[in-house]
Structure formats: C-alpha cells, structure tokens
Amino acid sequence: MVEITSVEALFEEVREDLRVAAEAGDSAASLAMARSLFSDPDPAKQAEGIDYLVRAAEAGARDAIEQLGELYAEGGYGLAPDPAKARETYERAVKAGSLGALASLGQLLLNTDFSPEGQKRGLEMLEKAAEAGQVSAANRLAEIYLGGLGVDPDVEKALHYYGVGLINESEGAIVGLGDALRTGTRQLAANPKVAMDLFQRAADKGQAGATRRIASMYLNGEAVAQDVVRAEQMLTELAEAGDAQSFVELGDLYRDGIFVATDVPKAVGFYERASALNFNAGTTRLAGLYLAGAEGVPINVKRSLEYYNEAVEGGSTGAMRSLADLYLEGRILSPDPQQAIDLLERAATFGDSASAERLATIYAQNDPFPADYDKVKSYLDLALAMGNTRAVINVATAIAEGPLARSQRDASFELLSSAVSSGVPGAAARLARLQLDGLFPAQGLSGVMTMLNDSATKGDQASARFLLQLYRDGYGLLLQPDLKAAESFLATIEPVLGPEGAAIERISLAVQRGDDIETLQAISDQFEKLSRASVADSLNDLRRQSARAYVYVLQKRLQALGLYDGTLNGTLDSVTIRAFQAACREANAVQACAPGPLTAGTARALADFIWSAHS
Numbered sequence: 001m002v003e004i005t006s007v008e009a010l011f012e013e014v015r016e017d018l019r020v021a022a023e024a025g026d027s028a029a030s031l032a033m034a035r036s037l038f039s040d041p042d043p044a045k046q047a048e049g050i051d052y053l054v055r056a057a058e059a060g061a062r063d064a065i066e067q068l069g070e071l072y073a074e075g076g077y078g079l080a081p082d083p084a085k086a087r088e089t090y091e092r093a094v095k096a097g098s099l100g101a102l103a104s105l106g107q108l109l110l111n112t113d114f115s116p117e118g119q120k121r122g123l124e125m126l127e128k129a130a131e132a133g134q135v136s137a138a139n140r141l142a143e144i145y146l147g148g149l150g151v152d153p154d155v156e157k158a159l160h161y162y163g164v165g166l167i168n169e170s171e172g173a174i175v176g177l178g179d180a181l182r183t184g185t186r187q188l189a190a191n192p193k194v195a196m197d198l199f200q201r202a203a204d205k206g207q208a209g210a211t212r213r214i215a216s217m218y219l220n221g222e223a224v225a226q227d228v229v230r231a232e233q234m235l236t237e238l239a240e241a242g243d244a245q246s247f248v249e250l251g252d253l254y255r256d257g258i259f260v261a262t263d264v265p266k267a268v269g270f271y272e273r274a275s276a277l278n279f280n281a282g283t284t285r286l287a288g289l290y291l292a293g294a295e296g297v298p299i300n301v302k303r304s305l306e307y308y309n310e311a312v313e314g315g316s317t318g319a320m321r322s323l324a325d326l327y328l329e330g331r332i333l334s335p336d337p338q339q340a341i342d343l344l345e346r347a348a349t350f351g352d353s354a355s356a357e358r359l360a361t362i363y364a365q366n367d368p369f370p371a372d373y374d375k376v377k378s379y380l381d382l383a384l385a386m387g388n389t390r391a392v393i394n395v396a397t398a399i400a401e402g403p404l405a406r407s408q409r410d411a412s413f414e415l416l417s418s419a420v421s422s423g424v425p426g427a428a429a430r431l432a433r434l435q436l437d438g439l440f441p442a443q444g445l446s447g448v449m450t451m452l453n454d455s456a457t458k459g460d461q462a463s464a465r466f467l468l469q470l471y472r473d474g475y476g477l478l479l480q481p482d483l484k485a486a487e488s489f490l491a492t493i494e495p496v497l498g499p500e501g502a503a504i505e506r507i508s509l510a511v512q513r514g515d516d517i518e519t520l521q522a523i524s525d526q527f528e529k530l531s532r533a534s535v536a537d538s539l540n541d542l543r544r545q546s547a548r549a550y551v552y553v554l555q556k557r558l559q560a561l562g563l564y565d566g567t568l569n570g571t572l573d574s575v576t577i578r579a580f581q582a583a584c585r586e587a588n589a590v591q592a593c594a595p596g597p598l599t600a601g602t603a604r605a606l607a608d609f610i611w612s613a614h615s
Helices: 007-023 027-038 043-058 062-074 083-095 099-112 116-131 135-147 155-167 171-183 192-204 208-220 228-240 244-256 264-276 280-292 301-313 317-329 337-349 353-365 373-385 391-401 405-421 427-436 444-457 461-473 483-513 517-527 532-545 547-560 574-586 600-614
Strands: none
Touching (some): 007 043, 083 373, 099 116, 099 135, 135 171, 155 171, 171 208, 244 280, 280 317, 317 337, 317 353, 337 353, 373 391, 373 405, 405 427, 427 444, 444 483, 461 483, 483 517, 483 532, 517 532, 517 547, 532 547, 532 600, 547 600
16 A cells, blocks of 8 residues: 655655656656656756756657747856857747747847848737637737837737737736727827726736736826825735735835825835745835935945845845945945846846946956957847847947947948847837947938838837937027927827827927927926826926926916916016915925925925926
8 A cells, every 4th residue: 555644745745756756758758747847946956947948848748848938038046047058949949839838939030130031920820829829929919019119110910919918818918008098009099998998808817917006006196086095005905915016115105295295204115024924025125215315314334235245145136236336336335246247147147138238348348347349239139038128229329339339330230220220119219329429330411210100101200209309409500400400390190199298399399499488388288198107307307497387387287287477477576486485385395495495406496396286
C-alpha cells in the first residue's frame, strides 16, 4: 500500500519523478519542471528552470519554444533579453504552428525592423494571427490602426479588430477601446459615457484596472458629475481587497492635492500599506518622498536609500534606475559610475526597456565611459525588442549631438529617418529639429515642413505641435512668425490635438496677438475648456508668457467666487493683490504665495483652489 505522509513530500516525489523523466528526454516533463522551478522564489531554482525550458524546446515542445522566445524577448528568471535569439526562437515556434509566437514575432518585427519589408511582414503576421483567432494580435492591430502607427489611420479596421476582442470578452479590448473613447482620437469621436460603460463591463468581471479608471472619471467629472468622495471610496474598497496599486493611487491623490487637500503624511501611510504588500511602486514612492521632502515629511536621505535598496531587492527596475541616477549624479551618494551601470544592466536583464535606453545614451555621450557605438547599438536593439520604439529617438539624438557624430552621423540619420517612415510618434519632430539645427543634412525648410505636416496629418501630435510652433514663433533667420498660418493650421489639426490640446495652443497663439481686453477675454475663454488636472501647468505657463493675461484670468475666476470686486483689466493693482491674498488664505497656501503674486507658487496654489471651488 502506498502511503503519502505530507503534501510537501508528495510534491517533492512528483518533482523527482519529473526530473528523472526530463533527464531521459521527456519534453513534457522538462516543460513541467521548468514551470515548477520558475514558481520557486529562489533565483537559483528559477535559473535552473531555464535549463529545463531549453531542453524541452530542443525536444520540439511547441509551448516550450514559444515560452523560451518570450524569455529571450523580455528577459526574466536571471536571463538577459536577447533580441536575435528571440526572433530565431519565435521563427521556430511559428513553423511548429504556434499562433502566440506568430503574434509575438509580428510585434517584434514592428518594434525592431523599421525597413518597409520588416514593417510589412510584421503587420501581416499580426493580421494572420488575428484572423486565426489570436485575440492579443487583434488588440494590437486595433491600436495600430486607430493610432496610425506606421499605417494610415483606419478607424473601421480598428473597430473590427477591437470587435474580435470584445466578442471574446477580452479585458484588453474592452479597456483599450474604453481608453480611446474616453478621450477620442482623430477619427473616433470621444464618448466618455460609452467608455464608462465599457469600463464597468470589465469591472464587473473583477478587472481592477477598469475600476480604477472609473474612479478616475469620477475624480475628473467625465461622463458623470464630479464625485471625489465616491472615487476615493472606490479606490479604498479596491485597496482593502488587496489591490496594492489602489493604495498607491490613494497616496498620489493626497500627495498631489489636486482633488483633495494635500496631506503628505496621509499619502505616506497609503504608500506604506502598498509597500507592506510587497508592491514596489509604493516603496519607490516612499523613497522619492523622503529624498525630496514635502510638507509634513522632512528630507531623510538615509531612510530614502533604505527604501530604494528594499525596492531593488524586491526586483523594482524603477528603483534600480533611480539609484543608478544617484550614483551618476554624485550629489547624494559618492559618484560610482560602475555601480550605476551594474544597476542599469540588472534592470535591463529584468526586462526594463528604459534602462536599456539609458545605457545606450550613456555610451553615446562619452560620459562617464568612453563612447562605444557597438554598445549603443546593442542596448538600443534591446530596448526596441522590449517594445520601447521611442528609444530610437533619444538614442539617435544622443549620437548626433555627441562624439560619435563624427563617425556615425549617417547611421543616426538613418535610424531617425526609418523611425519616421514606420510612424514612431515624435520621430518626425525630432528629425526636423535636428535638421533645422544643422546636425543632419537638411531637405530644405519646405521639405522639413512637408515632413512634419505629413506626420501631423497621420495623427502624430508631436509633429503637429512643432509645426504649429514654427508658424507661431518662427525659427531664427530661417522662418518668420506667421500667426495667420498658425491659426489656419491649428484649425486643420484640432482633431489630432483634441479639444484640450487645441485650447492650450490657442492660448499661446492669443498671447502672441497682444494684451487688449478682447484678447484677454479670448484667453480666459480657452481656460474654460481645460481639465482641472492641466489648469495649474497652463496657468503657470501663461504667467511666464504674459503677466497681464495671467492676472486677467485669475481676476475673472476670483470675481466669480466673490473674492474680487475690481475691474477686469489684467492690472496687478492693490485690489487685485488683496484678492490674491484672500484666496491664498482660504486655500491654506499663505506660505506658497509668500514670494509674490507673480510667482510659480502663487500660480499653482490659486489654480488648485479656484478650479477646485468651480468644480
């Protein structure tokens, strides 16, 4: 009679039987051993699991080949990402009939091969996988066609592919389409009500991210009347149910003080609860707060470093990057470039594309290590393979502006040019700027502006903003300002920028026209279109651009609140100053306002108070 003495003994016996079978060449046993070892908290055991996964893949197990491709693409369990091996492994899995690998290979090609052939093949692979029912491929295609990422925007195709996910109750499709409808796109009209319904559908299935989006919409008053209490209650219920991200969002709510009174100690309490759940975002928030200090939380460098190191030990790639920056800056910690590089490389090994990009730019700059194009290219390839396609913009710029420009300018130019061709957002604006500054061969001013216009027409907001800026401000001796052309262009690309983005640009254009009362009123009207979250930055920008317009906007708002009974004229007279001071007192922001009425502290304090009172 067989006797089982304990669960632990049972699992140990099962694992030993699998090990023996795996050693004998059983691919299923090898794959089972790999997955078992990957679930072990011991990093050494996880690394051992990779050996079994490789063995299963070599024996032809399709699932093992696909999972190994994912490991090579993203890194994990101590294995550094390897784009070349990822591509090779995915190719094997595709030949074995894996739809998941077909979708993954298609995405990898779109991320890394900017040639027309590479982009075409990647898109075709995603389409083939979607047609065969691969939902993740359909979701990605929906994003591509909705955003015009390397293709002409096509909202009908986007909705078709979202439909594939919706029919399959894919949370990615439900939330993805909800995000698009919440703000709208160039070809898809905003409909926050439908977005809210979609989020609710996902929330009803237990999707915490959808519930957090609903809470955000209540905070901002989107599709519903603003209800900060309800939003906070929703986040609290999620957090108490174990959703650590909700603890972080509650902390952010009280740290930022946009929708509630700022209470940094209360924010710390929420971050500590997230950290207690081993959620690294909470730990890194604590580290950042103690490093910078805030009202009620004095600077405590020792405690900050303890939190950073705790997060690093917990595998937080964000903490690794932050510590690396401290070692590179040499202000808080003694300069130690090699320690910084080690941290960034560790983060990249964990699949952090931002760290791979950072390494690429470091080796392009000749500081603190000698410039090395081979390393730049290697780390850039790594960042791209992990999906960080925007890395090509910053890395190409670092090459063009650094010592490698002498030998690699053409390579840098080709990187950016291919990124523009494949529709990487922001690439055209950066290439245009570098050409206008003389760092790259220019295609003439008209050629640069045509490139920007083409990208803007396809939905690239960075190109739209830069071309608008060129019309509005001119560009040295190359181009004189033309406000009429700027206003005409803005009218054509408002769908790209969205109502709020267009309002911000109209404020800047109006400032250029002057400060007569009619213009000041037009500027004030545009502020009515801004969300509460963006008002503070916009008001502070206006303060720098035009003191009179800034004062006028605040006069009008304070008048509506009964705090200003003077003339609406934009003049900072004694009546206006007293109104500012009264508002600062009511906002409990006397200290922030103390430096003066035309300072950034006053601008932000009054923005938070006035727009909160209007909500």
